Amino acid sequence: MTIIAAAICIFIGGLNLFSSLWGYLYINEHYYPINDLQLFVAGIFGVLAFILGLISGITSLRRKHLALSITGMCSIIVSVPVMILEIVASARAHHGVVSPLGILVFHAPPIVLATLSLILVALSTHEFS
Numbered sequence: 001m002t003i004i005a006a007a008i009c010i011f012i013g014g015l016n017l018f019s020s021l022w023g024y025l026y027i028n029e030h031y032y033p034i035n036d037l038q039l040f041v042a043g044i045f046g047v048l049a050f051i052l053g054l055i056s057g058i059t060s061l062r063r064k065h066l067a068l069s070i071t072g073m074c075s076i077i078v079s080v081p082v083m084i085l086e087i088v089a090s091a092r093a094h095h096g097v098v099s100p101l102g103i104l105v106f107h108a109p110p111i112v113l114a115t116l117s118l119i120l121v122a123l124s125t126h127e128f129s
Helices: 002-025 036-061 066-093 100-123
Strands: none
Touching: 002 036, 002 066, 002 100, 036 066, 036 100, 066 100
């Protein structure tokens, strides 16, 4: 489950990085300039959550390094709300609207999957070496 949550995080982070770079490289008279730094920071958090979540998923599947597994899962749980706050702040800075359905569809599954993985790993701590 953690690997799936990490994959969703890289998708969200990749979209934020793409939006940030697109706004920096291509701004014409029909587009409002977007706040590149906020989307860039949200993208970086998504990439870091992916890296730590992937490592966490692999170590939890191999039943080794309990602390590393828990750290990766917690990084996903922490980074997704940071990404939400950065996206909302970027939209409000330019009088945009953030869809609650978009936040629910894209940002809730990583939190739920990482939390469930954390619970399952915490319940099976005696299996880790």
